[in-house]
Amino acid sequence: MRRPEGAEVLIPEDRLQERVAELGGEISGAYAGKDLLVIGVLKGAVFFIADLMRHLEVPCELDFMAVSSYGSSTHSSGVVRILKDLDIPLAGRHVLLVEDIVDSGLTLSYLMRNLQARDPASLEVCALLTKPGSARAGVKISYVGFALPDAYVVGYGLDLDQKYRNLPDISALSGSG
Ligand code: IMP
Ligand code: MG
Numbered sequence: 001m002r003r004p005e006g007a008e009v010l011i012p013e014d015r016l017q018e019r020v021a022e023l024g025g026e027i028s029g030a031y032a033g034k035d036l037l038v039i040g041v042l043k044g045a046v047f048f049i050a051d052l053m054r055h056l057e058v059p060c061e062l063d064f065m066a067v068s069s070y071g072s073s074t075h076s077s078g079v080v081r082i083l084k085d086l087d088i089p090l091a092g093r094h095v096l097l098v099e100d101i102v103d104s105g106l107t108l109s110y111l112m113r114n115l116q117a118r119d120p121a122s123l124e125v126c127a128l129l130t131k132p133g134s135a136r137a138g139v140k141i142s143y144v145g146f147a148l149p150d151a152y153v154v155g156y157g158l159d160l161d162q163k164y165r166n167l168p169d170i171s172a173l174s175g176s177g
Pocket of ligand 1: 044078099100101102103104105106107108151152153154158159160
């Protein structure tokens, strides 16, 4: 699979996998003695979640949500529509929401309000990547893989017009920063 023209690798595959394993260790320690419900947001988080879960040492279940955010393809508006809801009820569960990337944080902020209303025992966020503006939405991200500069990135689940998700590393499009 070829990278987009002029794209530059920001996080090589070995560094990515090393960090995912570290996150898995951290999360396993934090949830020791508990059962975890891992929720992924389709489609970008699929690759990350599949690797992360293989490093979790606590009993865990997996569920997915699909959302679409209104706005342009590169800027979300924070108005989110649920296209596929969860199959598993959250009441009384320890829930970890796993995101590929948090940019403005608007999508995450909507999801957190929506999930919190379902009465989980706890609700935390793990994001593989964050961008500089992600703190503005005021959502605490307990586990962060990498804090990125402001660039548009593809690979390892992240797309450009639905392509490049299958690249094994993360690269930045040239001139996107
Ligand atoms: P936010 O609401 O601005 O935080 O947007 C988050 C969503 O936009 C992510 O879950 C991604 O689907 C998408 N997104 C934001 N930045 C990038 C990027 O650099 N590459 C690919 N998708 C991105
Ligand atoms: Mg997403």
